[in-house]
Amino acid sequence: MKLLDVNGLSKSFGGVAALRQVEGHSVVGETLGMIGPNGSGKTTFVNIVSGHVRPDMGSLTFDGIDIAGKNPHQLAAIGLCRTYQAVRVFSSLSTQQNIDNARLLLSHRGLDQAELSELLDWLKLDHVLGKSAGSLTLFEQRRLELLMRLVLKPKLIMLDEPVGGLAVTEVIEMIQLLKQLKARCSIFVIEHTMRVIKELADRVMVLIAGEKVADGPPLDILKNKRVVDEYLGAQHA
Amino acid sequence: MKLHSKTILGLFVLMALMLPLAASGNKFFAFVLGMTFISLLWATGMNLMYGYVGLMPLMFAGVAGVAGYAMVHFTRTLGWSFWLAMPVASLLAAAVGVALGLPSLRLKGFYFTLCSLVIQTVLTLAFIFFPTYTNGDTGINQVAPPDWFGGELTGLGMDMMLAVVAVAGVLFCAWLVKTPLGQRFVAIREDDVLAEGLGIQVVRCKIIAFFIVSLYAGIGGCFYAAYVGFISPRAYDVLVSMNIWLFVAFGGRATIAGPIIGTAILAPIPFLLQDLQAFKDILSGVLIIVVTLMMPGGIYGAYVAWRSRQAHVASDGDKVQEQRV
Amino acid sequence: MTDAQLLILLSTLSTGLILGAIFSLVAAGVTIVYGCVWLPNASNGQFFLLASLVAWTFTASLGWSSWLAAIAVIVLGIGLSYLLEWILIRRLYDTPNRNVAYFVVTLGMTQIMTGIFSLTYAKWSDQFSLPPVVDGISMLGPFPLSNNRLLVMVVSLFVLVALFALLRYHPYGRALRAVFQNREAAALRGVDVRSIYRLSFVLGSTIIFLGGILFALAYSFDLTVAWTMSITAFAIMIIGGPGSVIGALVVGMTFGFTQAIVSIFASPTAATFSYLGAMLVILLFRPSGLFKR
Numbered sequence: 001m002k003l004l005d006v007n008g009l010s011k012s013f014g015g016v017a018a019l020r021q022v023e024g025h026s027v028v029g030e031t032l033g034m035i036g037p038n039g040s041g042k043t044t045f046v047n048i049v050s051g052h053v054r055p056d057m058g059s060l061t062f063d064g065i066d067i068a069g070k071n072p073h074q075l076a077a078i079g080l081c082r083t084y085q086a087v088r089v090f091s092s093l094s095t096q097q098n099i100d101n102a103r104l105l106l107s108h109r110g111l112d113q114a115e116l117s118e119l120l121d122w123l124k125l126d127h128v129l130g131k132s133a134g135s136l137t138l139f140e141q142r143r144l145e146l147l148m149r150l151v152l153k154p155k156l157i158m159l160d161e162p163v164g165g166l167a168v169t170e171v172i173e174m175i176q177l178l179k180q181l182k183a184r185c186s187i188f189v190i191e192h193t194m195r196v197i198k199e200l201a202d203r204v205m206v207l208i209a210g211e212k213v214a215d216g217p218p219l220d221i222l223k224n225k226r227v228v229d230e231y232l233g234a235q236h237a
Numbered sequence: 238m239k240l241h242s243k244t245i246l247g248l249f250v251l252m253a254l255m256l257p258l259a260a261s262g263n264k265f266f267a268f269v270l271g272m273t274f275i276s277l278l279w280a281t282g283m284n285l286m287y288g289y290v291g292l293m294p295l296m297f298a299g300v301a302g303v304a305g306y307a308m309v310h311f312t313r314t315l316g317w318s319f320w321l322a323m324p325v326a327s328l329l330a331a332a333v334g335v336a337l338g339l340p341s342l343r344l345k346g347f348y349f350t351l352c353s354l355v356i357q358t359v360l361t362l363a364f365i366f367f368p369t370y371t372n373g374d375t376g377i378n379q380v381a382p383p384d385w386f387g388g389e390l391t392g393l394g395m396d397m398m399l400a401v402v403a404v405a406g407v408l409f410c411a412w413l414v415k416t417p418l419g420q421r422f423v424a425i426r427e428d429d430v431l432a433e434g435l436g437i438q439v440v441r442c443k444i445i446a447f448f449i450v451s452l453y454a455g456i457g458g459c460f461y462a463a464y465v466g467f468i469s470p471r472a473y474d475v476l477v478s479m480n481i482w483l484f485v486a487f488g489g490r491a492t493i494a495g496p497i498i499g500t501a502i503l504a505p506i507p508f509l510l511q512d513l514q515a516f517k518d519i520l521s522g523v524l525i526i527v528v529t530l531m532m533p534g535g536i537y538g539a540y541v542a543w544r545s546r547q548a549h550v551a552s553d554g555d556k557v558q559e560q561r562v
Numbered sequence: 563m564t565d566a567q568l569l570i571l572l573s574t575l576s577t578g579l580i581l582g583a584i585f586s587l588v589a590a591g592v593t594i595v596y597g598c599v600w601l602p603n604a605s606n607g608q609f610f611l612l613a614s615l616v617a618w619t620f621t622a623s624l625g626w627s628s629w630l631a632a633i634a635v636i637v638l639g640i641g642l643s644y645l646l647e648w649i650l651i652r653r654l655y656d657t658p659n660r661n662v663a664y665f666v667v668t669l670g671m672t673q674i675m676t677g678i679f680s681l682t683y684a685k686w687s688d689q690f691s692l693p694p695v696v697d698g699i700s701m702l703g704p705f706p707l708s709n710n711r712l713l714v715m716v717v718s719l720f721v722l723v724a725l726f727a728l729l730r731y732h733p734y735g736r737a738l739r740a741v742f743q744n745r746e747a748a749a750l751r752g753v754d755v756r757s758i759y760r761l762s763f764v765l766g767s768t769i770i771f772l773g774g775i776l777f778a779l780a781y782s783f784d785l786t787v788a789w790t791m792s793i794t795a796f797a798i799m800i801i802g803g804p805g806s807v808i809g810a811l812v813v814g815m816t817f818g819f820t821q822a823i824v825s826i827f828a829s830p831t832a833a834t835f836s837y838l839g840a841m842l843v844i845l846l847f848r849p850s851g852l853f854k855r
Contacts, residue, residue, distance in 0.1 A: 076436035090427040105436030340846040347661035518677030525670030
C-alpha cells in the first residue's frame with residue numbers, strides 16, 4: 001500500500017536543474033531512506049515533498065491524495081510532517097509549551113494524557129518540561145522534535161539528517177530510538193552517509209546530481225558499482 | 238492565568254473604573270485620563286499584533302483614522318446614532334485593515350514594517366487629499382459627543398464609558414491570548430515555518446489577527462473623534478502609530494500588564510508638556526532608541542527578569558522570555 | 563528641433579544627471595549599510611539634511627567658502643559616524659533579526675533630528691543655499707549651465723565611479739562584498755567582520771553626507787528634503803534590490819530623470835509619491851528587488 005508516491009519530479013532553479021525526473025515511493029510500515037552527496041538534490045526533494053517548494057513537473061501523491069502545491073499545514077493535517085536538518089524548536093518557549101503548540105492541530109482528537117506520558121517517558125523528556133527549549137542539549141532538542149511530530153499522529157515522518165551534530169554515543173542512542181520509532185510510524189530518513197541508513201532503512205534511494213541512480217535494500221546499494229564509484233567510494237559507509 | 242494574576246487584573250479593573258470619579262473635579266486631569274484610556278485601548282491592540290504575533294503594524298493610526306472619519310460621516314451626513322456609527326465604522330476599518338494587510342502577509346521583519354509604514358503614509362495622504370470626505374488638512378471640528386438617551390455623553394459619564402471600553406479591551410485581550418488562537422499567535426511569532434509544519438494555518442491566523450487589531454484601532458479612532466471633538470490627518474498619522482508602539486515596547490510587550498504600564502506612564506506626558514511639539518519628538522525618539530537597545534522587554538519585562546534572578550530559578554514558561562529584539 | 567525644445571531637453575538632461583547621481587549616491591550609502599550590517603537607515607534623509615544645514619552654518623555664520631565648509635562637514639561627518647557606531651550601532655551586531663530593531667532605532671533618530679531641526683534651523687530660515695564654489699556659466703548650445711552645477715555633476719559622477727571601483731578592486735571593498743554575501747564564510751577567511759561593519763557604516767553615512775553637500779551646492783533647499791530624500795532613497799534601495807550597489811545606481815539614475823521630467827509638468831513631490839507607489843508594488847510582488855546583491 002503506497003504511502004508516498006513520486007513520479008517524474010523535476011525542479012530547476014534559475015536554469016540549473018536540481019531534480020531530474022525523480023520517481024520513487026514508500027510503503028506503509030516500511031522505512032525508506034535517501035542518500036546523496038551535497039548538491040545532489042536531496043534537500044530540494046524534501047522541500048518539495050514537505051510543501052515548501054513547488055515542483056516544476058511531476059506528480060506527488062500521499063496516501064492517495066494529490067499533494068503537489070499543498071502547504072505544509074495542509075500536509076500536517078493529512079499526516080505528513082518533517083524535521084529539519086538544523087534542529088528547530090521554539091527556543092524561547094518551555095518544552096511543555098512546545099508540546100502544547102504541536103497539540104493545537106488535533107486538540108481533543110489528539111493524544112490523551114496517558115499516551116503523552118508514555119511518549120515523554122520513552123523519549124526521556126519528562127523531567128525537562130519546565131525548561132526553555134533553547135536551554136536543552138542538542139540531543140534533547142532532537143528528541144523533542146520527534147515528540148512534537150508524534151503528537152500530530154502522522155502517517156509518515158520525514159527525518160532530515162536526524163543525527164546531525166550529535167556526539168558518537170548519542171548517535172548510537174538515537175539510532176536505537178529511531179528503530180523503536182519505526183514501530184510507531186512510517187519514516188523516511190534522509191542522510192548523506194550510509195552509516196545511519198543501513199541500520200534503519202528497508203529500502204534506499206540514491207540521488208546523484210538530481211537523478212535517482214539506484215533504489216533497493218541497503219545491502220544491494222552497498223554493492224552497486226556506480227553508487228560506490230561515484231559516491232560511497234569516498235566514504236567509509 | 239495564575240490566581241495571582243487574576244487578582245492583579247481585578248485590582249486594575251477596580252482602579253480604572255474609580256479613576257474617572259477621582260478626576261471628575263478637574264477638567265484638565267479628566268481629559269488626560271480620558272485620552273489615556275483611549276491610548277490604552279490602542280496600545281492593547283498594538284500589543285496583540287506586535288507582542289503576540291510578532292509584526293509591527295505602523296499603519297495602526299491610519300486604520301483608526303478610517304474609522305474616525307467614517308464615524309463622523311455617518312453621524313453628520315447620515316444622521317446615525319454614535320452607537321450605530323461606531324460599530325459600523327470600526328468594522329469598515331477592520332475590513333480596510335485586512336485588505337491592506339493581506340498583500341503584505343508574506344513579508345517578514347523589517348519588510349513588513351516598511352510596507353506598513355508606506356501604507357500609513359498612503360492613508361495619511363488620502364486623508365489630506367480627499368477633502369470631500371475629510372476636509373483635508375484643516376480637519377473636521379465640532380464633532381458631537383456620543384448621543385445618550387436623548388442627551389449627550391460628556392463629562393464624568395463619558396470618562397466612565399472610556400474606562401469601561403478600555404477595561405473591556407484589556408480583558409478581551411487577556412482572555413484571547415490564553416485561547417488556542419492566542420497560542421497560535423505566539424507560535425507564529427516564535428517560528429512561523431515550524432508553526433506551519435505543525436499544522437498551524439499561519440496565513441489564516443494572521444488575517445484574524447489583522448481583523449481584531451484593526452477593530453481595536455477603529456473603535457479607539459471613533460471614541461477619539463467623539464471625545465476630542467476635532468479630527469485631522471495629524472490625529473491619525475505615523476507619529477501616533479509610533480507613539481502607541483512606544484507605549485507597548487516601553488511598558489513590556491507580549492504581556493497584559495505592559496501596555497497598561499507603558500500607557501499610564503507615557504500617555505499623559507505630551508499633555509503635561511503642552512505646546513513643545515519639538516521636545517515631544519525628541520523625547521519620543523530618545524525613548525524609542527533606549528527601549529530598543531537597552532530594554533527590549535520593557536519595564537515589565539525587566540521586572541520579571543529581576544524577580545526570576547531573585548528566585549534563582551529559570552523564568553517559568555508562563556511569561557515569554559524577554560531578551561529578544 | 564527648435565531652440566526652445568533643445569533648451570528643455572538639455573535642461574532636463576542636466577537636472578536628471580545631477581539628481582540621478584545624487585540619488586544614486588545616497589541610495590548606495592543606504593544599501594551598503596543595509597547589505598553589510600543589516601541596518602536599514604530610516605534617518606538617511608536627516609543625515610542628508612544635516613550635512614547641508616551644517617555646511618550652510620559654516621558659510622552663512624562663519625563666512626567660510628563652500629569648499630572649506632564641504633571639507634569640514636565631511637570630516638565632522640566621519641567623526642559623527644564613528645561616534646554613532648560606537649554608542650548605538652554596535653550594540654546589535656550579535657542580535658539575529660536585527661533589521662527591525664535597527665529600523666526602529668533609526669526611526670527614533672529621525673524623530674530626534676526632526677525635533678532638533680525644528681527648534682533650531684526652522685527658526686532661522688525657510689530656504690537655505692550655499693554660495694557657489696565656482697562662478698560663471700558654460701554654454702551647451704543654447705543652454706546655459708552654471709559652472710557650479712557642472713562641477714557638482716562631475717564630482718557626483720566621479721564619486722560614484724570611485725565608489726564602484728573601491729567595491730570592486732580595493733581589498734577593503736572586496737572584504738565588504740565578502741561580508742555582504744556570507745559573513746560566516748568571510749569570518750572563516752580571516753575577515754574581521756566587526757570592523758567591516760564599522761567601516762561600512764562610516765562609509766555609507768559619509769556618502770550620504772556627501773550627497774547632502776552636493777545637493778546643497780546645486781540647489782537651494784528647505785527642511786522637507788529630509789523626508790523626500792528618505793522615501794526616495796528607500797524606494798531606490800528596495801526596487802534596486804537591498805544590498806545591490808548596481809541596483810542603487812540604475813534605479814537612482816532612473817529616478818533622477820523621472821524627477822527631472824515630472825518637474826516640468828508638476829511639483830517634484832508628485833514624483834516622490836510615485837516612488838512610494840513603485841516601492842509598494844515591488845515590496846508586494848518582488849521583495850528581493852530587481853538586481854541581486
